[in-house]
Amino acid sequence: MNNIKISPSILSGRFEALGESVKDATKWGADYIHCDVMDGRFVPNITFGMPMVKALRKCTHIPLDVHLMIVEPEKYVPEFIDAGADIVTFHPDACHDSGKLLDYIRSRGVKAGIVINPDVPVSVAYPYMEKLDMVVIMGVFPGFGGQKFIESALPKMKELREYAEKNGYSIDIEVDGGVTEENASLMILSGVNVLVGGSSVFRSNDPAATVKKLRGEI
Ligand code: DX5
Numbered sequence: 001m002n003n004i005k006i007s008p009s010i011l012s013g014r015f016e017a018l019g020e021s022v023k024d025a026t027k028w029g030a031d032y033i034h035c036d037v038m039d040g041r042f043v044p045n046i047t048f049g050m051p052m053v054k055a056l057r058k059c060t061h062i063p064l065d066v067h068l069m070i071v072e073p074e075k076y077v078p079e080f081i082d083a084g085a086d087i088v089t090f091h092p093d094a095c096h097d098s099g100k101l102l103d104y105i106r107s108r109g110v111k112a113g114i115v116i117n118p119d120v121p122v123s124v125a126y127p128y129m130e131k132l133d134m135v136v137i138m139g140v141f142p143g144f145g146g147q148k149f150i151e152s153a154l155p156k157m158k159e160l161r162e163y164a165e166k167n168g169y170s171i172d173i174e175v176d177g178g179v180t181e182e183n184a185s186l187m188i189l190s191g192v193n194v195l196v197g198g199s200s201v202f203r204s205n206d207p208a209a210t211v212k213k214l215r216g217e218i
């Protein structure tokens, strides 16, 4: 077993039975469950909020990796943590004071992360490195699953991993969006250690095998 973690995104799950999709992903060997929260303002889509996270908390023992694609995340983070989030990541471009919010998330014993969109440089993360457990590098513009990976995200992974290692930060680097069995190994080589698989996992005819392939185990 290597230290690569797979976080299936339930945005590609069965919304008519999301709890079952969470149980399925857990059974397939997922390390995290990636919960895509969207408010229709920060991104042109709306998914679910705190009550859903609270309900999904009952469906699995593995960490809930909650990705907030919302404006004013500082307003809602306390309730997402109350609902059972184990990792909370948010977009700094949507937040008034990212440093303060990262400190708050950690003060609640929850892992804290920021999300870097395809058109945002990874250097946005540099001032916060002391406060970060994870940086998410988007492989697509947020809002929808099933999109094609944007290749320019690859050198960003390498740059961030090199910066972290050079400055002694042992953060998780997650890639989110457009991950497939074909491109996962290149992303791992570029320095990521957490991969979100939405459509690649939930549309696979053997999801458990896909989880293993994304992790590089087969
Ligand atoms: C997009 C979400 C991603 C997406 C991943 O806004 O943040 O997590 O669901 O889905 P795939 O893997 O299909 O690109």
Ligand code: ZN
Binding pocket: 009, 034, 035, 036, 067, 176, 196
């Ligand atoms: Zn996501």
